[in-house]
Amino acid sequence: MNRKTSTLAAAVAVALGVSSFAASAQQGPPTAANTLDTIIVTGTRVADRTVAESQSPIDIITPEALQSTGTTELATALSRALPSLNFPRPALTDGTSGIRPAQLRGLSPDQVLVLVNGKRRHTSAQINVNGSIGRGSSAVDINAIPIAAIERVEVLRDGASAQYGSDAIAGVINIVLKGSSAGGSLALDAGQYSAGDGNKYQLSGDTGVGFADGRGSVHVAGQITQQDESNRAGPYQGTTPNTGNFPDIGQTTFVVGDPQVDATAASANASFQFTDHVSAYATAMASNRDITSFAFYRSRNNSNQGPLLAQVYPDGFVPQINQYSKDRSIVAGVKGGTDSGWNWDVSYNHGYNKIDFHTRNSINYSLGVNSPRSFYDGALEYTQDIVNADVTKTLDWGLAYPVTLSFGGEYRRETWEQSPGELNSYTGSGAQGFGGFTPINAVDADRNNYAVYAGLEADFTDKFSAGVTGRYEDYSDFGDKFSGKLSARYAFTDKVALRATASSGFRAPSLAQQSYQAVTSTIVNGVFVERGTFPTTSAAAQALGASPLKAESSTSYSLGLVLQPVDRLYLTVDAYQIDIDDRIVLSTNITTNAATNALLGGLGLPQVTAFSYFTNGVDTRTRGVDAVSSYTIPFAASSLELTAAYSYNETEVKKFIASPAVFQSLGLTQSLIGRDEIGRIEDSYPRDKAILSGTWRSDHWDLNLAATRYGSFTVRNSATALRDQTYGASWVLDASVSYKPSANWALTLGADNLLDEYPDRTVDLQNSTWGMLPYSNYSPYGFNGAYVYGRVTYKW
DSSP states (O other), X not given: OOOSOOHHHHXXXXXXXXXXXXXXXXOOOOOOOOGGGOBOOSSOOOTTOBTTTOSSOEEEEOHHHHTSSSOOOHHHHHHHHOTTEEOOOOOSSGGGGTSOOOEETTXXXXXXXXXXXXXEOOOOSOOOOSSSTTTTOOOOOGGGSOGGGEEEEEEEOSOOHHHHOTTTTSEEEEEEEOOOSSOEEEEEXXXXXXXXXXXXXXXXXXXXXXXXXXXXXXXXXEEEEEEOOOOOOOOOOSSOTTBTTBOSTTOOOOOOSOOEEEEEEEEEEEEEESSSSEEEEEEEEEEEEEEEEEOOOBOTTGGGOHHHHHHHOTTOBOOEEEEEEEEEEEEEEEEXXXXXXXXXXXXXXXXXXXXXXXXXXXXXXXXXXXXXXXEEEEEEEEEEEEEEEEEEEEEOOSSSSOEEEEEEEEEEEEEEEEEEOOHHHHSTTOOSSSOOOOGGGOEEEEEEEEEEEEEEEEEOSSSEEEEEEEEEEEETTTEEEEEEEEEEEEESSSSEEEEEEEEEEEEOOOHHHHHOOEEEEEEETTEEEEEEEOOTTSHHHHHTTOOOOOOEEEEEEEEEEEEOOSTTEEEEEEEEEEEEEEEEEEOOOEEOOHHHHHHHHHTTOOOOSEEEOEEEEEEXXXXXXXXXXXXXXXXXXXXXXXXXXXXXXXXXXXXXXXXOHHHHHHTOOSOSSOHHHHHHHHTSSOSEEEEEEEEEEESSEEEEEEEEEEOOEEEOOSSOGGGOEEEOOEEEEEEEEEEOSSSSEEEEEEEETTTOXXXXXXXXXXXXXXXXXXXXXXXXXXXXXXXXXXXXXXEO
């Protein structure tokens, strides 16, 4: 891994240091507003809607909650604050080991829309094709966003395609950035796992500056992070040592855990008031992440290459998969309003992600002893450009409050590219661990779409509010879609209210799902295979029975109860149902035979031991309930904040596509959608999760304790139910204590997973690759054990 400080890292370090100690040492942090009174901007166009008044379930995650544990990752922090969000930590899954997806309400990671300051965030160029949660998805990489930049996170747990367009089936995560013209912070974190590895260091901070006599402001933030790998691999317990991917009996050679990461991220959030009615705004973000994960161990006799490896890797070798993810975005716009109630917002949104792949500590067997040990494997790139216009108007219809009319339009263009690696990375047998993309695999795909929407929201009386929204979109590649939403809230009293929504939605197939093609190594039923992934429009996939992808369609309903029975106590309970038709999945890894490889050979493609392709393969129904409560107890010189949250959901595959007729003619007996893929959708995540937390705050001390119960989950084997395993529920305890010698300084010591909890071990030896992969990649809290950390923070 390149450990040199990049230009971006240097810029971040300078930005973090600017004016950090120039502020007055007597100025304390601002007092946080009551969460219920927070004005929300997600899921509504009404200018003064609060959390308590929302017609849809919404969570507010504060920066204090995001920084209450030792994690340096935004996705991990959110998963510890939200019971409805699941973020496993898979290993040995190629690119997914380094850029991991998160799921909301048990659905696919690409069925949740991510916004930054209310504007659509671009997705990652990564496509997840191996055995993990989110297999087949192409989602937003929210870990590219620095936590130090965040003012709050609004999580809308409701379908919102009618308001925002594609992807908002499970809900919306809106990341609101800090924008103040004063104040800031600087923090230094360090920690490691109790096993003695996985060391992490982070320098982070933010600061705001005003200019032009208070008419303008810019708030900058950044972080520099270094993380070492962790390893929880087990010893080989099989009977065929020093063959294939197996070492000596009892020897531990795999690297299974968190990757090595060097990361820098920076953001700037600016605004300028031209007049009392017109202002401009801009948000820029950049991050670079150098990630090294690990492939399967190759023994000294791997692929019958004993004589060659004796000269190069006499003890065998573990190839390293290096990803360099470059992420850039900028949003710029002008907005304004009139005295007559018109408000408008016009913006341009550009997002870009490029991932360069290298394989290191490897070899191309076909090149012999002169083979390079490091290879450039090619790149994946995604670009998004959006022009957006939103208009709202308050109308006086003689109701209790003005009616809000909203309408607008959007144009979006997307591109996705897959570029080839160097010749040595793919020629012959290719680089071991991660073979390069070939020129035949090269892709340059693009599409555009336009959308128009309109909506009405009104408080008809002091007790009853409702809204209706409709949105039409037309895509250049698959056609058009219309989405609609109805929402309502009725307050029986100030203490009891009922809310409900009904909506339709959709998710367009991503360009990556339509275009990705590669041959990669993976594990199927404990056996290492070379799998070809073919795009549905390719000659190979068409010959194997694929059809072009179309959009997913959804219908969602929710019903919720809002209770504020006494002062400082807030409780919500929301039940929901989400039906999704034509859900896009990556097929099961279909084992090839001579007839299949003859067909592929006739198309000029290399032989593989398995293949897969994307398909609109399943219809699902998800039902669940979320409960959230909070209670604050004030004392004379301190306070105790208590929260309890619970999420339960269950997804059922109502229908799945039958195998194409060509399978029978080729003699293939596997199902296109196998029991492992159905299990991944239905059972491979905890159906329930509960979080209990308490924070005691005083002038000089903060004590935080959080207990999370992760429910059981089941991993289905693709071949037989006899090798299925249900992993038991686990309690994970996080604790921290902060001492504040003054209003500016805080010293924190904490432990995540304080009791060193591990998930159940995989029982079946073949499922665990003969003991070398002892824990499941589907574990919702990973398998690294306790993490101890310290933090020094200065605020002004």
